Amino acid sequence: MRLVNRQPERGARFLLMLLPFIVLVGVYFFGSTARLAGNPDDKLLPSASQMVAAIHHAALEEDGRSGEYILWADSAASLKRLGLGLAVAALLGLAMGTVTGVFPLARATFSPFMTALAMIPPLAVLPILFIVFGLDELSKVMLIVIGITPVLARDIEQRAREIPPEILIKAQTLGANSWTLVLRVVLPQLLSRLLLSLRLMLGSAWLFLISAEAISATAGLGYRIFLVRRYLAMDTILPYVIWITLLAWLMDFALKGANRLLFPWSEGART
Amino acid sequence: MSFIEIDNVWQEYGHHVVLERLSLNIAEGEFCTLVGASGCGKSTFLRLMLGQERPSRGRILLAGKALPGEPDPGRGVVFQRYSVFPHLNALDNVAIGLELPRAPVLGRLFGAKKRAAREEARQLLEKVGLGHNLDQYPAQLSGGMQQRLAIAQAFIMRPRVLLLDEPFGALDPGIRKDMHALLLTLWQETGLTVFMVTHDLAEGFNLGTRLLVFDKTRNDPQAPNAYGARVTYDIPLNADRQVARARIADIAALQPD
Known part of the structure; x- marks a missing residue:
């Protein structure tokens, strides 16, 4: 079947919609963990717990x-x-x-x-x-x-x-x-x-x-x-x-x- | 003196002559059907009658007076498309015609007056067969129903002249026949003068009491726009219908109110 004619099914559509978000979040935290492992004081890519603490404070x-x-x-x-x-x-x-x-x-x-x-x-x-x-x-x-x-x-x-x-x-x-x-x-x-x-x-x-x-x-x-x-x-x-x-x-x-x-x-x- | 006098009317756009030397006398209550090839000035003629455009030369008299130079409630119109207001439901599309002339500041009536206007609109809508569609918006109506709505909208104003620009051009043949019956009924009851542009020759012959054929009498192949169209045939039709209508009017006049 040609690509222009292929429609996602209902469930697949939902997963496809989430996919870029999941990838973005995944890539971020992968990078964040790697940088923080190298330098715990790194500020560029804060971890989730650091951000939660900052939100909590704000x-x-x-x-x-x-x-x-x-x-x-x-x-x-x-x-x-x-x-x-x-x-x-x-x-x-x-x-x-x-x-x-x-x-x-x-x-x-x-x-x-x-x-x-x-x-x-x-x-x-x-x-x-x-x-x-x-x-x-x-x-x-x-x-x-x-x-x-x-x-x-x-x-x-x-x-x-x-x-x-x-x-x-x-x-x-x-x-x-x-x-x-x-x-x-x-x-x-x-x-x-x-x-x-x-x-x-x-x-x-x-x-x-x-x-x-x-x-x-x-x-x-x-x-x-x-x-x-x-x-x-x-x-x-x-x-x-x-x-x-x-x-x-x-x-x-x-x-x-x-x-x-x-x-x-x-x-x-x-x- | 006839109801509508068209006296040596020309319509030109720059060097493009659309209508030339057009002279007609129309009696009140006539049902004129306008036929002719595309681009022969039928719709231009209708726009002149509507006041949307003014003739380049000549004059048009309505009941002895110069035709008003812009559209007004005395002349109703139904177009092939875009005749009804998309943002109003069927009932308000018709009732607005009662509201606008009476409310020059707010454009709407309130309270008992509003109810009276809506009731009058409802009765007319029932007559044209839209009694069950009062709450629907035009987008929810079929093409035929939209044109019924547009006709009801025009008739609520009780105009003396009704102008129809291919009103049924986009409709199925069966529905078109129903619309013809509706239009003839309303015409017979109200005594108004109708001009109807149509591409359908049979429609022109069946409906009208007078068929006007628009065509160019002169043609210069080197300059196709140099000469305009005129009325080449002016055929009285359906004389029996006019007699019948006159009788209806007589009977109505005899009846005590």
């Missing part, structure tokens, strides 16, 4: 200096910035994308402008943000907003333009004015696309968050891993990276679920 013990549970305080700080940034970016992107997507006059005015803005590398304006908005929360949230909004807006505009003109004409023959056309026909369809775009932008949002935290912060997941980097504390960095990955995956999963729950028509409509 998550379940009060920090001596601040009296907080570091991991949870860091997570709360980061998620607050991320959530705020994503929410603002989603609102702005949806509004701008819808307006430019639906109204030809707005498209002629703002669409090329937005395309140009989207070309600016967001990290290049980070110094400006720090200067203008200070080193506090605002500049970090702004970096996410500035990084995500133009891409979201362009994506939403594209989706709005993909709505068949027949639909817009039909709405007008049913008595819609420009505003109710957007409100009842265009926006509901775009909201579903917005959730999808947000899922795709999650990676970039985390990138901007961690970058901003690395440079200036007093708490946050990105701040922590860059702080402990000075002590080569891989036993803290690795669990933090896994934790960030898990959070990102959970957010993706939640957005996917929300789309299915809120817009039951969207899954079937794509066929």
Whole structure:
């Protein structure tokens, strides 16, 4: 049988899915054991027990200096910035994308402008943000907003333009004015696309968050891993990276679920 | 004076002439079927009637007044595809036509008004045979059911003109026959004027009271776009149907409300 026609069976599919993870973990601990056998003080590939101890210290013990549970305080700080940034970016992107997507006059005015803005590398304006908005929360949230909004807006505009003109004409023959056309026909369809775009932008949002935290912060997941980097504390960095990955995956999963729950028509409509 | 007057209408896109010297008078209540080869301006003509495009030359009068230059509730439309809103279930797809004109700010009604709109929509959906599919989204409906929904959507507005752009082109022959019966019933009851583009000549002959054939009368092989199409045949059909319909209207007029 040709390779393109060979399908894994159910059980095999599950095992195949786990395989790369198992290999990765296996290779890591093989290397870790070998290095620690050569030098018990090696910091590069910490053992499982060292990482568990570090997590225990970060998550379940009060920090001596601040009296907080570091991991949870860091997570709360980061998620607050991320959530705020994503929410603002989603609102702005949806509004701008819808307006430019639906109204030809707005498209002629703002669409090329937005395309140009989207070309600016967001990290290049980070110094400006720090200067203008200070080193506090605002500049970090702004970096996410500035990084995500133009891409979201362009994506939403594209989706709005993909709505068949027949639909817009039909709405007008049913008595819609420009505003109710957007409100009842265009926006509901775009909201579903917005959730999808947000899922795709999650990676970039985390990138901007961690970058901003690395440079200036007093708490946050990105701040922590860059702080402990000075002590080569891989036993803290690795669990933090896994934790960030898990959070990102959970957010993706939640957005996917929300789309299915809120817009039951969207899954079937794509066929 | 006739209901719709088309007076020396031309439609050109740059050097591409699609329609030329088109003049027609259409009486109210006529069922016009438009046939002709592909690219002969049938759909262009429909877009002109819809207000989606404006003629390059000439004018179109509707009941003595210039045709509005953009789509409005007075002219209903059913396209071959994408006629219904994918994000609304069947009931709301029809009820939205009652909500939009009455709610210019929010686009939706609430409370008793909303219930009344939905009830009216439900009755119409039952009439077109979708009484059991009120909660379903268009993606869950078959092609024929989607077109029934689109027709119900158009009729809820009680338009004076209905424009159909190959509405049954994608349907099976059997289902198409059911749709013809449905359309004729609704047409006979409402007295509206219909323009229907079709590729199916038999459909054109069976349904219409007037068959309009679009074709080019002049052709330059060196410049195929230099001349546009005109109506080359204008054939009155099914006179009995119009008489029957007039009688229905008379009887309806005699009945006390």
